[in-house]
Amino acid sequence: xxxxxxxxxxxxxxxxxxxxxxxxxxxxxxxxxxxxxxxxxxxxxxxxxxxxxxxxxxxxxxxxxxxxxxxxxxxxxxxxxxxxxxxxxxxxxxxxxxxxxxxxxxxxxxxxxxxxxxxxxxxxxxxxxxxxxxxxxxxxxxxxxxxxxxxxxxxxxxxxxxxxxxxxxxxxxxxxxxxxxxxxxxxxxxxxxxxxxxxxxxxxxxxxxxxxxxxxxxxxxxxxxxxxxxxxxxxxxxxxxxxxxxxxxxxxxxxxxxxxxxxxxxxxxxxxxxxxxxxxxxxxxxxxxxxxxxxxxxxxxxxxxxxxxxxxxxxxxxxxxxxxxxxxxxxxxxxxxxxxxxxxxxxxxxxxxxxxxxxxxxxxxxxxxxxxxxxxxxxxxxxxxxxxxxxxxxxxxxxxxxxxxxxxxxxxxxxxxxxxxxxxxxxxxxxxxxxxxxxxxxxxxxxxxxxxxxxxxxxxxxxxxxxxxxxxxxxxxxxxxxxxxxxxxxxxxxxxxxxxxxxxxxxxxxxxxxxxxxxxxxxxxxxxxxxxxxxxxxxxxxxxxxxxxxxxxxxxxxxxxxxxxxxxxxxxxxxxxxxxxxxxxxxxxxxxxxxxxxxxxxxxxxxxxxxxxxxxxxxxxxxxxxxxxxxxxxxxxxxxxxxxxxxxxxxxxxxxxxxxxxxxxxxxxxxxxxxxxxxxxxxxxxxxxxxxxxxxxxxxxxxxxxxxxxxxxxxxxxxxxxxxxxxxxxxxxxxxxxx
Numbered sequence: 065x066x067x068x069x070x071x072x073x074x075x076x077x078x079x080x081x082x083x084x085x086x087x088x089x090x091x092x093x094x095x096x097x098x099x100x101x102x103x104x105x106x107x108x109x110x111x112x113x114x115x116x117x118x119x120x121x122x123x124x125x126x127x128x129x130x131x132x133x134x135x136x137x138x139x140x141x142x143x144x145x146x147x148x149x150x151x152x153x154x155x156x157x158x159x160x161x162x163x164x165x166x167x168x169x170x171x172x173x174x175x176x177x178x179x180x181x182x183x184x185x186x187x188x189x190x191x192x193x194x195x196x197x198x199x200x201x202x203x204x205x206x207x208x209x210x211x212x213x214x215x216x217x218x219x220x221x222x223x224x225x226x227x228x229x230x231x232x233x234x235x236x237x238x239x240x241x242x243x244x245x246x247x248x249x250x251x252x253x254x255x256x257x258x259x260x261x262x263x264x265x266x267x268x269x270x271x272x273x274x275x276x277x278x279x280x281x282x283x284x285x286x287x288x289x290x291x292x293x294x295x296x297x298x299x300x301x302x303x304x305x306x307x308x309x310x311x312x313x314x315x316x317x318x319x320x321x322x323x324x325x326x327x328x329x330x331x332x333x334x335x336x337x338x339x340x341x342x343x344x345x346x347x348x349x350x351x352x353x354x355x356x357x358x359x360x361x362x363x364x365x366x367x368x369x370x371x372x373x374x375x376x377x378x379x380x381x382x383x384x385x386x387x388x389x390x391x392x393x394x395x396x397x398x399x400x401x402x403x404x405x406x407x408x409x410x411x412x413x414x415x416x417x418x419x420x421x422x423x424x425x426x427x428x429x430x431x432x433x434x435x436x437x438x439x440x441x442x443x444x445x446x447x448x449x450x451x452x453x454x455x456x457x458x459x460x461x462x463x464x465x466x467x468x469x470x471x472x473x474x475x476x477x478x479x480x481x482x483x484x485x486x487x488x489x490x491x492x493x494x495x496x497x498x499x500x501x502x503x504x505x506x507x508x509x510x511x512x513x514x515x516x517x518x519x520x521x522x523x524x525x526x527x528x529x530x531x532x533x534x535x536x537x538x539x540x541x542x543x544x545x546x547x548x549x550x551x552x553x554x555x556x557x558x559x560x561x562x563x564x565x566x567x568x569x570x571x572x573x574x575x576x577x578x579x580x581x582x583x584x585x586x587x588x589x590x591x592x593x594x595x596x597x598x599x600x601x602x603x604x605x606x607x608x609x610x611x612x613x614x615x616x617x618x619x620x621x622x623x624x625x626x627x628x629x630x631x632x633x634x635x636x637x638x639x640x641x642x643x644x645x646x647x648x649x650x651x652x653x654x655x656x657x658x659x660x661x662x663x664x665x666x667x668x669x670x671x672x673x674x675x676x677x678x679x680x681x682x683x684x685x686x687x688x689x690x691x692x693x694x695x696x697x698x699x700x701x702x703x704x705x706x707x708x709x710x711x712x713x714x715x716x717x718x719x720x721x722x723x724x725x726x727x728x729x730x731x732x733x734x735x736x737x738x739x740x741x742x743x744x745x746x747x748x749x750x751x752x753x754x755x756x757x758x759x760x761x762x763x764x765x766x767x768x769x770x771x772x773x774x775x776x777x778x779x780x781x782x783x784x785x786x787x788x789x790x791x792x793x794x795x796x797x798x799x800x801x802x803x
Contacts, residue, residue, distance in 0.1 A: 067098045079106050097127035101136060108140045116140045131160040135167060147174045165194040169201055181208050199228035203235055213502030215242050233263040237272060244276050247481060252276050267297040271306060278310050281648065286310050301331035308340060315647075315654035317347045333381075335374070339388035342366035346396040348647070349657040353625040356400050363397070364407060371414045376421045386422035389415050389535065390528030398525075398550040398729060399620050401703040405551055409576050412535075412553025419535040426508050426536040430515070440473045441795060444516040444539060447547075448480030448527035450490040450499075452685075454708045455547040459561075460522045461486070462588025464493040466788045472795065475514050477507065479529040504532065511538045517799050520561075523547025524554065541798050544577065546586065549707075549729035551575040559798070561791070562586050565735035566728050574727060582790040584739050591715055591782055592685075599690040604643075604680060606694070611640040611761040614695035614713065616688070619647050619658045621704035627662050629702070631669035632754045634676045637761035642699070643691065646679045655679060692716040696767065697760045700733040702753070707732035714740075714778050719770040721757045723747040740777040745770065 067089060073082035086103040089096050104119030120137040124130055138153035151174050154167040161167070172187035185208050191201040206221030219242060222235045240255035253276050259269040274289030287310060293303035308323030321344050327337040345363040350356050375381040394411060397404050420427045445463065449455035467474060476494040478487070483499075491497045496514065501507040511519070511533070519539035524531055525548035534542065535554055543559040544552050551560065553576050560577035563586030572579050601608055613633070615622075630642050647654035659679065666673040683691065689712060692698070698713035700706050700722035706713075710733045713720055722733035724746065734746050745760070747753035760767045 067096070067102065070099065070102055074102060074106065079109055082106055095126050097123040097130055097133065100126070101130065101133035104133075104140070105136050108136065108143065113140055113144045117144075129160055131157050131164075134160070138167065138170060142170060142174065147177065150174060163194060165191045165198060165201075168194070169198070172201070172204060176204060176208060181211060184208060197228055199225045199232065202228065203232060206235065207238065210238060210242060215246070218242060231262050233259040233266050233269065236262065237266065237269045240269070240272055240276070244272065244279065247279075249276050249280050253280075265296050267293040267300055267303065270296065271300065271303045274303070274306055274310075278306075278313075283310060283314055299330045301327045301334050301337065304330060305334070305337045305340065308337070308344070312340075312344050314652065315348045315657055317344060320344050333384065335381075335384040336388040336391050338370060340392045342370055343392035343394055346394060346400075348396060348620045348654050349661065350624050351657070351661060353623070356402075356623070360397075360400060360402070360407075363394070364410075367407070367410055367414070371410060374414070374418070376418065382418070382421045385418045386532075389418055390531040393525055393528070393531060395525050395548070396620060398548070399623075399704055401623050401725065401727070401730065403574050403727065405553075405574055405576060408551050408553030410553070412555060412576060415531065415553075416535045416555055419532060423505070423508065423536055426512060426538060429537050429540055430512070431540070440469075440471055441517045441799060442475060442514060443467070443472045443795060444475040444477060444511060444514065444519040445494075445522070446477045446479060446511075446519065446530055446533055447522050448478070448482075448530055449522070449547075450476060450478045450480070451482045451484045451486050455522050455526075456486050457592065457708055457711075458589060459545050459547065459587035461489070461590060462788065463520070463522075463791070464490055465590070466588050466785065468792055469493075469495075471792065475511075475516060477511060477533075479507075479527055479533070504529065508533065508536065508538060517541065518543065518795055520545070521547075521552075521557070524552040524557065525550065540802050543580075546707075546728065549704075549727075549732075551577060559794075561794075562728060563735055565738055566731045568726055568728070568731065570726075571728060580794060582787045582794075584784055584787060585735055585781065586787050588784055588788050589711060589782055591711070597686050597690045599687070599694065601694060604678070604691065604694075606641060606643075606678065607639070609639060611637055611697065612695040613640060613642045613697050613699050613757065613761070614691060614718065615642050615644050615699050615701070616691070616709050616713075617701040617704065617706050619644065619654060621701045622658070622662075623703035624661060626702040626750065627665035628669070629699075629750060629754050629757070630662065630676070631666045631671040633757045633761065634666070634671050635669060636754075636758040640761055641676055641678050643678050643680055643695065645683060646681055648682060688712070689716065692718055697721065697757065699757060702750070703730060705730050705732040705734065707736075710736050711781070714774055714781070717771040717775045717778075719745060719760050719767055719774070721745050721747065721753060721760065723750065723753045736781055739781050740774065741780070742770070742773055742777060 070082045070085035083103065083106050086099045089099040100119045100123035104116040107116035107119060117140055120133050123133045134153045135157045138150045141150035151171055154171045157167040168187050168190045172184045175184035175187060188201045188205045191198055202221045202225040206218045206225060209218035209221060219239065222239050225232050225235045236255045236259035240252040243252035253273060256269045256273040259266050270289050270293035274286045277286035277289055290303045290307040293300050304323050304327035308320045311323055312320035321341055324337045324341040324344060327334055345359055345366055347359060374385055376385060447455060447460055449460060464474065473495040474493060476490055476497040478499040498510055516539040518541040521530060521534050521544040524534045524544045535556055537556050542557050543561055544557050545561040551574060557577050559580050560575045561580050561582060564581040564583050565585055567581050606612060634640055646652060663673045692713055693716045695718055698718045698720045700720060702723055705722060710720060720733060720737060724731040724734035737743060737746055745756050747756055
């Protein structure tokens with residue numbers, strides 16, 4: 065028998081006949097290296113790896129420099145998952161056949177799998193040098209660049225891979241992921257769609273498409289995409305998790321928790337899904353007052369379960385836990401109208417313990433001395449909101465523009481991706497402005513290397529990366545502020561910078577941080593000039609002669625126990641309308657839940673709901689200000705008082721009714737009115753709140769007098785430098801105390 069005949073059968077796919085011939089040759093010629101290696105190759109094709117290794121090894125005993133046998137042995141070992149043995153054989157092949165691209169390619173895949181990206185990159189580049197049109201090497205070079213955050217290079221390699229082979233679904237998918245991260249969402253969708261055309265069963269592409277639809281706010285398409293991914297791959301834990309996220313965001317709380325449960329059942333160690341399930345106990349809208357305590361208890365129970373069961377014993381567990389940090393945050397806990405110090409202390413300790421295990425090098429308190437008395441202090445500011453946003457307006461812009469740059473050098477660290485003209489203002493006022501840093505570790509290192517004296521976080525609780533940074537010790541002194549009006553709970557945060565007029569006397573009991581009360585409102589506010597719009601009541605389908613009460617705060621800030629104030633006001637005033645702003649859109653389940661809840665209150669008082677309640681769509685800044693101008697009265701939400709919204713109502717001289725509560729976040733509006741010397745519309749009880757709102761609605765002269773008083777006194781709340789001076793004195797003092 066001739067080995068060439070066996071090879072012909074092998075190439076035709078007739079492995080059985082090829083095997084028979086090889087065995088016959090070996091029976092007659094036991095030292096036939098070619099027949100042994102081909103038989104081993106056949107065994108490898110049929111997954112009989114043990115026999116394959118034995119045959120090919122025997123072949124190499126006879127012919128040690130048999131390059132084809134060495135290569136096939138490497139392929140066999142790689143198929144068995146024995147990467148080290150495979151790499152050893154491939155390396156030998158590169159020595160024997162230095163112009164043969166295949167072994168370089170296989171070594172590259174092994175190195176990439178091991179996370180040795182730089183070394184893998186060099187091998188794939190060698191493949192392209194030898195075989196420029198070898199598409200898979202271009203693809204892997206793209207994936208390495210993508211993993212290192214080199215997105216432009218990644219795009220170039222992926223596009224080349226597609227040029228060489230238009231049926232590489234993974235390349236289309238990965239390009240979509242990059243474009244999605246760059247907020248080029250419609251282009252990202254196009255690439256995900258191309259990936260699915262190439263491979264209709266590409267579950268990952270459907271999952272990524274769902275996330276893109278979510279970012280575009282096309283909720284039904286997003287849910288449908290996740291469901292398609294799950295149908296293709298029933299154990300796809302990520303698709304279940306993403307489905308849970310969007311259901312939760314849409315206020316479909318029970319369905320969200322069920323989706324997280326499915327994700328956990330598919331992958332029991334999926335810590336991020338467990339974390340999400342815990343936070344999902346805090347719904348966006350509560351049906352009644354009793355449900356607040358019930359959800360609060362459930363959240364505490366789930367939080368303690370995670371704290372007591374989290375494993376931080378090995379690198380994989382630590383990585384899984386740290387990836388969960390910030391993915392979901394208990395922002396909605398602050399909407400329950402209760403003191404959260406004890407719950408946030410549990411949460412903060414858990415977050416910091418996880419981050420300390422993942423990044424121990426960033427947990428020690430550096431000892432930085434001020435140096436010469438004339439040397440400016442280095443003050444870092446971390447925020448995702450160096451753009452037009454409520455955090456930018458309060459307190460971020462005031463800090464950046466007004467802190468004395470001769471005494472303090474500002475270092476800005478932009479953790480977000482949105483940029484606008486406000487971002488340029490931020491850059492201008494910082495000695496150093498860091499942005500677009502892909503690697504979290506690199507960002508930590510940059511902050512630490514700047515040897516800051518103090519690190520300021522305008523908010524903690526809204527942005528994932530900000531939370532993760534704040535849970536480490538990147539500066540000797542670390543502070544947060546009222547951008548998110550609740551304690552962070554983090555033991556790594558030393559001070560909470562707040563307002564004398566907004567904090568109650570016992571406020572120290574509300575924070576894990578040391579509370580610092582700056583004078584007056586505690587922040588510098590610069591009124592923003594929104595472009596005026598020519599709008600009328602007809603623009604929003606509002607009645608001409610009705611009294612318009614603007615209720616502009618987010619729907620989740622309205623607590624159910626205070627719903628009755630609206631029908632009670634309507635009973636007395638008669639022809640009036642309450643203007644709420646829908647959550648995303650009027651058909652959003654969150655809006656519908658709030659709609660149904662408040663309707664019950666109107667029904668209870670036998671007041672016509674449709675006649676009095678209007679849900680406006682989401683408003684642009686200019687449209688929002690136009691509604692302020694059209695309205696007659698601003699009703700502050702009871703339970704979480706408006707801050708930015710109050711300023712914007714006052715800018716239009718709109719009378720404001722408020723009732724301060726026992727927490728700082730329930731006293732924003734009262735603090736603003738007090739600083740203006742306008743306390744007539746600050747109620748002390750719910751009954752008085754209703755009475756004041758009714759009087760403003762029925763007494764146009766009094767309403768006009770309040771508007772005039774606002775117009776004459778609102779300058780008092782603007783451009784208050786006393787709080788900037790107090791901030792500067794605090795920064796100076798706290799560093800002296802540290803030294």
